[in-house]
Every structure is written in C-alpha cells, then in structure tokens.
Amino acid sequence: MGTRRKLPPLTALTAFESAARLESFTKAANELGVTQAAVSRQIHLLEAYFGFALFVRGHRKVELTDKGRVLALASQDAFDIIASSVSELTTDAQDVDLTIAATVAFSHFWLLPRISEFSRNHPGINLRILTQDSFPNIESAEIDIAIRFGSGMWADGQASLLFxxxxxxxxxxxxxxxxxxxxxxxxxxxxxxxxxxxxxxxxxxxxxxxxxxxxxxxxxxxxxxxxxxxxxxxxxxxxxxxxxxxxxxxxxxxxxxxxxxxxxxxxxTRNAYFAIVPKRRRQTEACRLFQVWLGETAGK
Structure with a gap:
C-alpha cells in the first residue's frame, strides 16, 4: 500500500482557493454560502498548518504573499481539473457540449462549410460556434477550443499549428x-x-x-x-x-x-492559424476528438 498523500485540510483549502481567486474574504464567503468569519477562520487554520502567512491583510483588501501565490496557482489548477472531471462524469454521454471560438471570417468561409463532417461522425457532441473577432481569454471564458491567427504565442492557451x-x-x-x-x-x-x-x-x-x-x-x-x-x-x-x-x-x-x-x-503570411486549448483545464474527450478532426481537415 502506498503512502497517503500529505494534503492540507480540504475545507480550509477550498476557502483559500475561493478567497485567492476573488481577492476577498467577503466575496469568498458569499460564493461558499458561509460567513466571512468562517472563511477567515479556515484560512487561519491553513496558515497554522503551513506555518507561514498566505495573505497580507489590508484595511479594505487582502493580497497574497509570495508563498500564497504559489499555493493559489496549484489549488486553482487542482480544482479546475476536479470540476472538469466531475462535469465529464455527470454529463450524459449522448449530450456533450463543445464550444469553439473563431473569427467571423474563419467561421464563415472555412469552419462552417466543413464542420458537418465532424457532426456526422460524432452525433453525440453538440457544437456551439462562438464567432467574434476579438480574442477572449479562453481560460476564463466558457470556450473549449479557439482558432486564432497569429504567432502561436498566447499566455492563455496551448497552441497547435493548423496551417x-x-x-x-x-x-x-x-x-x-x-x-x-x-x-x-x-x-x-x-x-x-x-x-x-x-x-x-x-x-x-x-x-x-x-x-x-x-x-x-x-x-x-x-x-x-x-x-x-x-x-x-x-x-x-x-x-x-x-x-x-x-x-x-x-x-x-x-x-x-x-x-x-x-x-x-x-x-x-508571417503568421499562421492555430488551434488553442486552455492550459489549466483538463481536456475532454470531445475536445480531443475535435482537435484531431481539425488537424486532419487542415491537412487536406
């Protein structure tokens, strides 16, 4: 039997992740449905567990310490992965939603004339095409995959060359x-x-x-x-x-x-078209299938 992973109290970690993401104990309390005092108490317990401060308390706001930022990134990644897995497990296999973002021109002239092939091969995946010429942050927006024209260097996602x-x-x-x-x-x-x-x-x-x-x-x-x-x-x-x-x-x-x-x-062109997926979100099987289809179709 393997050694059990050494984890901090998960209730306290949940309160910390919410407060770090929202940059407020009060907002975290509202999100979690508890009092501000309860959130503060859980974070004090977490700081006692680690033996160092996670926040610098100000008069009207709180800021993460350097160590707090490290823990915030790790906890947010972990909760994102858990949330994605739960969503995938609890979603009907015949009713999976996939959101694709692309510019109006790319959607109109390239994607929409070809996408029916993917739908025929994967009838259980419901596609939603989000067309806008601005680049939304795919880590914060409800976007599974985006198609962009540029250098391929974007902070919010991992890029794969299309053409x-x-x-x-x-x-x-x-x-x-x-x-x-x-x-x-x-x-x-x-x-x-x-x-x-x-x-x-x-x-x-x-x-x-x-x-x-x-x-x-x-x-x-x-x-x-x-x-x-x-x-x-x-x-x-x-x-x-x-x-x-x-x-x-x-x-x-x-x-x-x-x-x-x-x-x-x-x-x-100096730049190219890329498929972008969020870096900190676990990719679903539907997203993986769409990326495979994109790559194969782009090569035709």
Whole structure:
C-alpha cells in the first residue's frame, strides 16, 4: 500500500482557493454560502498548518504573499481539473457540449462549410460556434477550443499549428472580364480595390500587400471600404471590385469559380492559424476528438 498523500485540510483549502481567486474574504464567503468569519477562520487554520502567512491583510483588501501565490496557482489548477472531471462524469454521454471560438471570417468561409463532417461522425457532441473577432481569454471564458491567427504565442492557451496562408487579389469572373488585362500588382491600381477594417494588425491590407512589390497605394484610391473581411469578399463576389483573398478562406469560392485569382503575385503570411486549448483545464474527450478532426481537415 502506498503512502497517503500529505494534503492540507480540504475545507480550509477550498476557502483559500475561493478567497485567492476573488481577492476577498467577503466575496469568498458569499460564493461558499458561509460567513466571512468562517472563511477567515479556515484560512487561519491553513496558515497554522503551513506555518507561514498566505495573505497580507489590508484595511479594505487582502493580497497574497509570495508563498500564497504559489499555493493559489496549484489549488486553482487542482480544482479546475476536479470540476472538469466531475462535469465529464455527470454529463450524459449522448449530450456533450463543445464550444469553439473563431473569427467571423474563419467561421464563415472555412469552419462552417466543413464542420458537418465532424457532426456526422460524432452525433453525440453538440457544437456551439462562438464567432467574434476579438480574442477572449479562453481560460476564463466558457470556450473549449479557439482558432486564432497569429504567432502561436498566447499566455492563455496551448497552441497547435493548423496551417499558414498566402494572400493574392481576387474578383468575380464578370468583373475580370470587364476589367481587361491585369497581370501585375501595378495594374491593380487602375481598378476599384475593396478594403476592410482589420482589428488584427497582423492581417495584410492593400498598402502592405502592394508594398511587397514596391507599389505605393495612392492616398485617395477609389474602392469600397468594408467593416469586415466577410463583407469585402461578398462585395467582390458581387462584382464591386478587387479584394485580397486569403487562400485558405477563399479556396472553396475559387474551386467553385465564383471568384478568380488575378496576377501570379502572392504574399506569404508571417503568421499562421492555430488551434488553442486552455492550459489549466483538463481536456475532454470531445475536445480531443475535435482537435484531431481539425488537424486532419487542415491537412487536406
């Protein structure tokens, strides 16, 4: 028989984890449904157990000591793992929820056209797609997996590479026919260029794309300006001008012939698309299955 793990009183540890996370004995008491005095008493017991202070008590707030911060991180990780396991064990195997976060453009052009394959293979997993162009912290939000474009270095999650991308001009077949011969980046300046407002500074706009070929975008260039990349692509589909096509996002439209590529010029992106999972949360089987599907589909 193995030696029993040496653990502090779990009631006291529960009170400590809540107080450390909420940075307040009073808020911890409200969360746990006990009095503030009871929380204070449990933390005193824990400090007596360890033989050192876990909090510095102020007039209106409490702050963790250095040793208290170490214990807070460990206890929060442990409680997160327990909570995740309990949730998985008590959830009906035929009714598992999985939340995926992605940008509007990625969801619209890449994820949603393909995700039915995953649903057919795993009918017991209920998918929820959260589309927003900002990057929510996946450790605090109810997100199981996020898809982001960037360097792959994010503090709130562990990243796995999906694919890199390249950017080139696209337009509708009817626009290309009316525009005539376009073979170089400089030729594009004679036509309306559809632009969009990118919240993400790593996304390539017309100025950056043309600069890669030593072409300067005029300050007063004609062309539709959109708020989102999806709007820019739909404007191009409707023959309103030329947009920048991110190959991984518009490849279905190119295959369908609804968009065509202009010029052989292309810019390889410095960043890439990654799948991100929370670092401090135990991954469910549903999340693991979705990551496997993502990786396989991204490689096609």
């Amino acid at each position: 890199e991308d390249e950017v080139f001009p696209v337009c509708s077949p009817s626009f290309a026919q009316s525009a005539g011969h376009i073979s170089t980046p400089n030729d594009l300046l004679a036509h309306p260029l559809i632009s969009y407002t990118a919240d993400d500074p790593t996304w390539t706009g017309w100025s950056e794309w043309l600069a890669a070929f030593a072409v300067e975008l005029p300050k007063r260039k004609s062309g539709l300006r959109c708020s989102f990349y999806t709007e820019a692509i739909y404007a191009a589909l409707n023959g309103q001008g030329i947009a920048l096509g991110w190959r991984r996002l518009v490849e279905d439209l190119l295959v369908q012939g609804r968009l065509i590529r202009l010029t052989n010029s292309t810019v390889q």
